[in-house]
Amino acid sequence: MPAALSSTAETCSAWYDQAFNAYQAGHFDAAAAAxxxxxxxxxxxxxxxxxRGLVAFASNDAASAQ
Structure with a gap:
């Protein structure tokens, strides 16, 4: 895999992990920002x-969860 693609994939993974950890901790605004x-x-x-759907649902924003 070219270095640029690998770097983007790693960055995406890092943002996802940050969002998931924030979601699990109940920090839905931080999860949405990540x-x-x-x-x-x-x-x-x-x-x-x-x-994103789980965060929206947990934030009582069912319309965005669809």
Whole structure:
């Protein structure tokens, strides 16, 4: 894998991990902010999209969770 792609994948993974950890800790605003960074790099990140729905639902924003 070229270095630029590897770096982007690692950065996406880091943003996802940060979002997931914030979600698990109940810090939904921080999770959403980390997901915003993730989607700036990869707008179709499947696990990120799923987590976005979980964060929205946990934040009582069911409309965004769909």
């Amino acid at each position: 997901l915003d960074h993730l989607f700036a790099l990869n707008g179709t990140h499947a696990d990120g999209l799923h987590l």
